[in-house]
Amino acid sequence: MSSDQPNGAEPQPGNAGQPTKAPRTMSATTTRRALAAVAIGAVVAAIATFAIAGGFDRSENLPTHSGDPGPQATASVEGEAFASAVAGDCLDWTPSNDPKEDRKDVAKVDCAEEHRFEVAAPLDLSVYPGAEFGPGSRYPGALRFAELRDEHCVPAVETYLGARFDPYGKFSVGLMFPSEAGWTAGERTLRCGLQFSGTAGTLLPFSGRVAEQDQSNVWDPGTCIGINQNVPTDPVDCVQPHAYEVISVVDLGTQFPGSMPSVEDQDKYLEGVCTQASNEFLGSADALRNKTLTLFWDNLELDSWLAGSRRINCSVGKETDTGGFSTITGSAKGDILINGAAPVPPPPTPEGRSMPTPLPGAAPVPGP
Numbered sequence: 001m002s003s004d005q006p007n008g009a010e011p012q013p014g015n016a017g018q019p020t021k022a023p024r025t026m027s028a029t030t031t032r033r034a035l036a037a038v039a040i041g042a043v044v045a046a047i048a049t050f051a052i053a054g055g056f057d058r059s060e061n062l063p064t065h066s067g068d069p070g071p072q073a074t075a076s077v078e079g080e081a082f083a084s085a086v087a088g089d090c091l092d093w094t095p096s097n098d099p100k101e102d103r104k105d106v107a108k109v110d111c112a113e114e115h116r117f118e119v120a121a122p123l124d125l126s127v128y129p130g131a132e133f134g135p136g137s138r139y140p141g142a143l144r145f146a147e148l149r150d151e152h153c154v155p156a157v158e159t160y161l162g163a164r165f166d167p168y169g170k171f172s173v174g175l176m177f178p179s180e181a182g183w184t185a186g187e188r189t190l191r192c193g194l195q196f197s198g199t200a201g202t203l204l205p206f207s208g209r210v211a212e213q214d215q216s217n218v219w220d221p222g223t224c225i226g227i228n229q230n231v232p233t234d235p236v237d238c239v240q241p242h243a244y245e246v247i248s249v250v251d252l253g254t255q256f257p258g259s260m261p262s263v264e265d266q267d268k269y270l271e272g273v274c275t276q277a278s279n280e281f282l283g284s285a286d287a288l289r290n291k292t293l294t295l296f297w298d299n300l301e302l303d304s305w306l307a308g309s310r311r312i313n314c315s316v317g318k319e320t321d322t323g324g325f326s327t328i329t330g331s332a333k334g335d336i337l338i339n340g341a342a343p344v345p346p347p348p349t350p351e352g353r354s355m356p357t358p359l360p361g362a363a364p365v366p367g368p
Contacts, residue, residue: 167303169217222247243317290343326338
């Protein structure tokens with residue numbers, strides 16, 4: 001939802017474990033979750049590809065946010081940690097932009113430490129009915145692996161976490177599978193699990209077991225979310241172009257310790273809390289209006305509440321005339337540029353006239 005003072009690509013198949021919803025209003029919640037469907041839902045963003053024998057294979061890249069195919073490359077990697085991973089194991093590696101070096105040091109780590117994948121269940125394709133995955137069978141490819149993830153990993157994660165999985169939260173269902181060389185060598189065991197993906201498909205580190213933490217998809221205050229074609233992406237330095245800036249994290253559980261509040265009750269509470277946070281973050285009650293920014297916040301869904309998620313973000317951004325987010329440079333705490341120009345404050349409110357109470361629902365939405 002939003003408090004208003006004057007949020008590009010089609011979703012790809014396979015947004016495993018993170019359903020979208022029909023838009024209730026033109027709200028930040030719709031924007032953020034629709035973007036999650038675009039980005040995390042892309043097959044390349046939802047699958048971590050590993051090799052057991054013969055290398056990490058990126059030869060079948062699928063469209064990312066830009067829709068452009070990535071480089072084709074194959075690299076060698078040792079896979080003992082992956083080959084022996086069982087439910088509850090956490091895996092990490094040193095990421096690299098060089099596909100020949102990326103994920104060569106996959107290792108099991110304590111789940112309390114930073115890691116990039118939590119194993120929920122092994123998936124043995126050697127017992128799959130029919131000859132599709134039998135000895136000498138053709139390598140399935142990324143699209144088929146995505147189908148297997150949706151067919152088998154989503155229920156595996158639900159079994160692994162029970163009611164503790166937030167389908168709208170920060171984690172998505174992933175699948176680790178052998179490279180083509182590993183497949184040719186006879187490897188048929190895959191791993192279903194949980195991951196925290198950026199919009200470009202990068203797996204971001206997280207700490208702790210998923211079932212033991214609040215899975216709310218929130219960022220710390222002062223985090224600026226990047227922008228690409230009027231669509232938010234991943235966190236960037238606030239001196240870089242971005243779509244919006246997070247100004248606070250609100251724990252709804254403190255105000256609503258019992259059953260889940262309705263969206264209307266959430267909005268009634270958050271309008272005041274987020275407005276106060278905006279005044280404190282920006283330095284004055286007039287700063288939001290003078291910088292022509294929009295204050296908006298998220299709402300929690302029932303599935304999220306039942307999974308234990310309680311936190312939301314309050315944020316500030318600027319919508320374009322045609323929809324989507326404007327490009328902001330600089331932190332909202334100081335001087336900013338909006339689409340390359342300094343914001344022009346609106347005329348002051350005439351003496352004796354009060355501004356109407358802002359209505360929710362005016363946060364930017366993705367452009368066409």
